Amino acid sequence: MFILNNVAQPDTLHDAYRILTEKKSNTVLGGCAYLRMGSQIIHTGVDLSKLGLHYIKEADDCIEMGAMATLRDVETNPALFKYFNGVLPKAVGSIIGVQFRNVVTVGASVFSRYGFSDFITALMALDTEVELYHGGRMTLPRFMDRRRAKDILTKVIVHKTNRQAAYQALRNSKSDYPILTVAVSRLEDDWKIAVGARPTRARLAVQAAKRLVTGGTVTSDVIGQAAQIAAEELPFGTNMRGSAEYRRAMCHVLVKRAIAEVAACK
Numbered sequence: 001m002f003i004l005n006n007v008a009q010p011d012t013l014h015d016a017y018r019i020l021t022e023k024k025s026n027t028v029l030g031g032c033a034y035l036r037m038g039s040q041i042i043h044t045g046v047d048l049s050k051l052g053l054h055y056i057k058e059a060d061d062c063i064e065m066g067a068m069a070t071l072r073d074v075e076t077n078p079a080l081f082k083y084f085n086g087v088l089p090k091a092v093g094s095i096i097g098v099q100f101r102n103v104v105t106v107g108a109s110v111f112s113r114y115g116f117s118d119f120i121t122a123l124m125a126l127d128t129e130v131e132l133y134h135g136g137r138m139t140l141p142r143f144m145d146r147r148r149a150k151d152i153l154t155k156v157i158v159h160k161t162n163r164q165a166a167y168q169a170l171r172n173s174k175s176d177y178p179i180l181t182v183a184v185s186r187l188e189d190d191w192k193i194a195v196g197a198r199p200t201r202a203r204l205a206v207q208a209a210k211r212l213v214t215g216g217t218v219t220s221d222v223i224g225q226a227a228q229i230a231a232e233e234l235p236f237g238t239n240m241r242g243s244a245e246y247r248r249a250m251c252h253v254l255v256k257r258a259i260a261e262v263a264a265c266k
């Protein structure tokens with residue numbers, strides 16, 4: 001369990017960032033579910049709950065999720081059901097249970113770049129940007145490759161397109177961390193294939209996505225070839241949940257299923 005010596009509830013993002021960067025151990029507080037698993041001693045916890053960041057808003061061209069929106073908000077939001085075949089509600093729906101998802105936040109889930117993240121894998125297959133108070137706005141893949149630095153993630157922006165998407169994940173048991181996560185999407189001939197829990201963080205299988213650019217029908221042979229390329233181009237590792245070889249084999253299976261699901265969409 002972590003120790004909090006002080007809690008600050010700033011009224012502006014400017015103050016929140018100032019307090020966060022005043023001392024090395026000062027830390028942003030999301031739902032605190034993950035922080036609770038550690039034994040950190042925190043000088044000042046920066047609670048963002050007075051900053052109006054608990055929202056999911058649909059605009060003309062995008063859907064914005066504030067940092068303090070919960071994964072349960074993502075799971076139940078009507079706009080997120082309407083777009084991308086509901087891939088975001090589907091991806092978060094297997095994380096532990098409803099009470100847990102009512103607590104954990106969008107900002108922490110994305111900022112922390114957990115390798116096992118169901119949510120990030122699904123976001124990677126869409127046209128997603130993140131906004132950091134200090135670092136500004138950038139695409140999610142760029143954020144994922146960035147060096148870790150103290151900042152406050154204020155919102156996640158998903159551009160509304162006619163992308164069709166599908167999500168697949170493999171777990172040893174229902175509420176466990178995933179062994180592998182896969183999200184695939186298609187906007188005409190622009191495919192994205194994201195694979196996470198390898199067990200490291202989600203990455204796009206760029207070569208596999210290129211194989212799907214046929215200018216016409218995507219046959220089952222092409223789907224099989226793209227799934228094989230994805231399994232070969234991405235690195236996999238071993239942890240207590242599965243070996244690298246197992247993950248590679250399952251990558252082939254899950255990517256194939258997800259592409260087939262998207263290819264079958266009207």
Ligand SMILES: Cc1cc2nc3c(=O)[nH]c(=O)nc-3n(C[C@H](O)[C@H](O)[C@H](O)COP(=O)(O)OP(=O)(O)OC[C@H]3O[C@@H](n4cnc5c(N)ncnc54)[C@H](O)[C@@H]3O)c2cc1C
Nearest residue numbers: 028030031032033034035104105107108109117118152153
């Ligand atoms: C037991 C357990 C099992 C889990 N299983 C899964 C799973 O199967 N799949 C899955 O996808 N996820 C899983 N998660 C992760 C979970 O979904 C959340 O992503 C995680 O708990 C972080 O959310 P939180 O709000 O609790 O963050 P906190 O614990 O509050 O914070 C986590 C970190 O994020 C930082 N932070 C918080 N908010 C911000 C912000 N706005 N900007 C910058 N930094 C911030 C904090 O300083 C801290 O370092 C699991 C977590 C736990 C504890």
